[in-house]
Amino acid sequence: AVTCTVSGVSSFVLPSAPPIRPTSGNDLRTLRTQTQISAETSEDQLNGLFTTTDDIEHAREIFDTFDRDQSGSLTASELGKMLRMLSIDASDEDARALFKYLDVDDSGAVSFDEEFLPWYAEAADNAKLDTMAVQNVLLERRTVTQFDATPISEGVLKRAIACAIRAPNYSESEPWRFISVGPETARQIAQLRGDQLMENGNYEGAGAKMKRWMGIPGWCVVTTKLNDDPIVEREDFASTASAVQNFMISMWSEGVGSRLTCGDITQTKEYADLVGVNRAKERVVGCIWYGFAKGGLASVKKGGREKGVDDVLSSVP
Ligand SMILES: Cc1cc2nc3c(=O)[nH]c(=O)nc-3n(C[C@H](O)[C@H](O)[C@H](O)COP(=O)(O)O)c2cc1C
Structure with a gap:
């Protein structure tokens, strides 16, 4: 079984915006520039953020595992199986909708470079942003010594x-x-x-x-x-x-x-x-x-x- 190392798996299901499509296979520069990061984010925190070579390899591994017939693309049923294996809570209807959404050229199959990877990369980046938001709260908390009189609900x-x-x-x-x-x-x-x-x-x-x-x-x-x-x-x-x-x-x-x-x-x-x-x-x-x-x-x-x-x-x- 493939273990999905991307946390926050709920972000896998139907990203709110269409995936940002890299100009070529592994070129994720577009993704990097379009993802909003607070100007205060330190260099250290940025290290390791965004889709890395490892993430791409991991995406490939997941993809190949479910591409049972080694056709180089996923059918609707293969994609459905993948969602279930990754414990993503998606109904058959969700899986079908996701398939239609990913199959940009309406070929009846989802290819790795043009269709699967951009979606996976966005989900991976969203998961990392969620992680970073949690860590930022922990990193930034400080004791407050002067309080405003406003009541707190x-x-x-x-x-x-x-x-x-x-x-x-x-x-x-x-x-x-x-x-x-x-x-x-x-x-x-x-x-x-x-x-x-x-x-x-x-x-x-x-x-x-x-x-x-x-x-x-x-x-x-x-x-x-x-x-x-x-x-x-x-x-x-x-x-x-x-x-x-x-x-x-x-x-x-x-x-x-x-x-x-x-x-x-x-x-x-x-x-x-x-x-x-x-x-x-x-x-x-x-x-x-x-x-x-x-x-x-x-x-x-x-x-x-x-x-x-x-x-x-x-x-x-
Ligand atoms: C066990 C404990 C007792 C504390 N007692 C006081 C206290 O009596 N008065 C106070 O102003 N701050 C108190 N603090 C807050 C610390 O002074 C504060 O956490 C420390 O200065 C570090 O600053 P930070 O919380 O902004 O990171 C206490 C913190 C801990 C963990």
Whole structure:
């Protein structure tokens, strides 16, 4: 069986625009110039993008596998078999429509160079663009520290939690809990922090901090389950940490900034009482503040890592 290494296979079925046809067999320059890439995309990310010689060879391999009679072209039934083998969810009608669409010269057969390859190349490129869009969200997320007061809809929070709870978790322990903190409780938490600072004689700091905290539109406290077995508890904590990242990435992907705070105050009994956490059973991991970034996400600092991949990657045989 041929394994299709192009991810995002749904993009195989009927591309929205007619395939861009290279002027000759393997000349994919037209494809390259017509595919829109953001000007900010770095050289590194572009490496490996677009249809490569390997992709073309792979296309050839798939094509030849289904060209059972070695005629150099695919019949409608061979194309249908190919779609099924690639687990592409296409009805017979879809397969017929795709065949008509690909068979540009209406010869009753789909040739490799002129008809199959341009379509395959476009699907492969679309799949790569999808991959790059996901990676860009991961590469660009940064902590937002200054929030706009605009309220954030509950849908944003629920989608973030839907992503959070898909985080990997050992033996399906689902150790996390999310507590959406409303303005009344946020005010009480701000007061708690203000009181702490005032006890230390920092009156000016207390006022400023309370004002700033009360201006943050979204508060979501994340907890993780406690366990008598320290190994299970450690694994559960790792799962909840992954969930936090999924949460923040989901928000960033829709233009909402966030900041994880795990300050001392989040570990106090007073804080737990305010947000309804039973400290015998669960522990506050932190609070995710979220909202639109003052000045927009584009104004959030970029980069932010001193170490590169080669600094943190080592290998053992
Ligand atoms: C476990 C943990 C605790 C954090 N606690 C705080 C915090 O209390 N206050 C804060 O401003 N940022 C906090 N952060 C955010 C980090 O400061 C931030 O992730 C780091 O500066 C890297 O910046 P970036 O997220 O923009 O890449 C925390 C992050 C993690 C992972």
